[in-house]
Amino acid sequence: MQDTSGPNVKVSIIGGSGYTGAELLRLLLFHPLVEVVSVTSRQFEGQKVTEVFPHFSKSPYEDLIFENYYPDKVAQNSDVVFCCLPHKAAFPIVKELNEVNPKLKIIDFSADFRFKSVTKYEEVYGVKHTAKELFEKVAYGLPEINREEIKKKNIIANPGCYPTSIILGLYPAKVNNLIDPSFPIIADSKSGVTGAGRKSSLAFTYCEINESFKAYSIEGHRHAPEIAEKLDLTSIRFTPHLVPMNRGILSTIYFKTNVTKEELRRIYKEFYKNEYFIRLKNNPPKTSDVAGTNFCDIYVTKDEENNLGIVISVIDNIGKGASGQAIQNMNIICGFPEGMGLTVFSQWI
Numbered sequence: 001m002q003d004t005s006g007p008n009v010k011v012s013i014i015g016g017s018g019y020t021g022a023e024l025l026r027l028l029l030f031h032p033l034v035e036v037v038s039v040t041s042r043q044f045e046g047q048k049v050t051e052v053f054p055h056f057s058k059s060p061y062e063d064l065i066f067e068n069y070y071p072d073k074v075a076q077n078s079d080v081v082f083c084c085l086p087h088k089a090a091f092p093i094v095k096e097l098n099e100v101n102p103k104l105k106i107i108d109f110s111a112d113f114r115f116k117s118v119t120k121y122e123e124v125y126g127v128k129h130t131a132k133e134l135f136e137k138v139a140y141g142l143p144e145i146n147r148e149e150i151k152k153k154n155i156i157a158n159p160g161c162y163p164t165s166i167i168l169g170l171y172p173a174k175v176n177n178l179i180d181p182s183f184p185i186i187a188d189s190k191s192g193v194t195g196a197g198r199k200s201s202l203a204f205t206y207c208e209i210n211e212s213f214k215a216y217s218i219e220g221h222r223h224a225p226e227i228a229e230k231l232d233l234t235s236i237r238f239t240p241h242l243v244p245m246n247r248g249i250l251s252t253i254y255f256k257t258n259v260t261k262e263e264l265r266r267i268y269k270e271f272y273k274n275e276y277f278i279r280l281k282n283n284p285p286k287t288s289d290v291a292g293t294n295f296c297d298i299y300v301t302k303d304e305e306n307n308l309g310i311v312i313s314v315i316d317n318i319g320k321g322a323s324g325q326a327i328q329n330m331n332i333i334c335g336f337p338e339g340m341g342l343t344v345f346s347q348w349i
């Protein structure tokens with residue numbers, strides 16, 4: 001539980017009433033060196049966090065109240081700000097906070113700073129980015145592939161949930177040149193409904209989702225270019241699906257390779273041998289194995305007949321896919337042990 005007696009890192013959460021904000025609040029309760037000093041929401045301004053999220057009753061959040069967002073107050077009273085806003089809404093806020101306090105550490109959950117260039121962002125997201133001067137201050141926050149860069153930067157672009165599962169599943173094969181480019185890489189992913197955020201629209205009502213599942217954005221999803229850029233690929237065939245569960249992403253990834261199953265497994269094991277949050281499995285993992293945690297469970301095998309490497313990668317979309325990863329990034333930029341507060345295991349059933 002949070003220790004409020006010591007010299008803690010002061011944390012604010014912008015957009016704390018959504019799914020990632022709520023999960024961040026939950027996970028931060030396990031962090032010994034953090035104090036949540038403010039949390040913002042427009043809808044719930046003035047309401048107690050424990051009224052909006054009754055599961056936090058009797059937690060250290062009893063006196064915490066959702067506030068309106070005041071940039072000066074947030075930037076001056078915090079060491080770290082987690083920005084949990086939708087993409088397009090985040091970049092003006094990140095810009096403003098950085099102007100008020102250029103030393104402020106900001107971890108942005110949106111897609112607004114994930115690409116290397118503003119041009120690519122504007123092409124994929126279809127809006128003009130008005131904070132392009134910040135790009136050089138930003139690191140892409142996937143620690144397992146970008147840790148050294150993250151250590152040097154004040155602003156972290158937390159990756160998308162699908163990209164986290166797919167990049168971690170493919171990276172060892174890609175950097176070891178195990179992928180034969182004569183066949184496309186195919187990533188077929190299934191996500192729980194929290195992936196869509198805590199908004200109400202017809203497509204996300206109970207009867208539309210329950211007992212059924214569907215593919216979507218088949219002709220092009222905004223995460224495909226993010227995945228391609230970080231893996232240095234010209235393209236990837238990515239098909240997301242929405243499945244009737246609250247949390248979790250399971251990605252099944254196929255690539256042509258001439259390497260044997262044993263060799264693939266040996267290479268993945270070697271690549272991730274020092275990565276606490278990557279668990280290589282001997283059997284295909286389930287989303288419930290990682291629910292509520294910062295783990296990414298990966299299973300590697302090969303279809304010898306078709307010469308296809310197959311990787312199954314599972315994460316919790318609001319854990320390693322968002323709030324857990326954001327805390328991992330905070331630990332890195334604050335100089336804390338990387339897993340501090342994150343050794344939380346799944347409830348499983």
Ligand SMILES: NC(=O)C1=CN([C@@H]2O[C@H](COP(=O)(O)OP(=O)(O)OC[C@H]3O[C@@H](n4cnc5c(N)ncnc54)[C@H](OP(=O)(O)O)[C@@H]3O)[C@@H](O)[C@H]2O)C=CC1
Binds near residue numbers: 015086
């Ligand atoms: N859900 C997931 O699995 C993942 C989400 N992400 C990213 O994290 C971010 C947050 O996602 P999530 O928590 O799911 O989203 P939610 O829709 O659940 O929450 C969004 C939050 O932002 C606030 N908000 C919404 N629109 C605006 C706006 N225009 N200006 C200011 N505040 C706004 C809302 O509160 P209020 O309306 O009360 O102000 C709410 O607190 C997004 O960028 C998302 O893409 C990244 C990885 C995984």
Ligand SMILES: CC(=O)N[C@@H](CCC(=O)OP(=O)(O)O)C(=O)O
Binds near residue numbers: 159161191193196
């Ligand atoms: C199920 C579902 O709708 N998922 C979202 C991705 C959520 C996410 O994490 O992506 P960003 O951080 O880039 O928003 C989608 O397909 O757009």
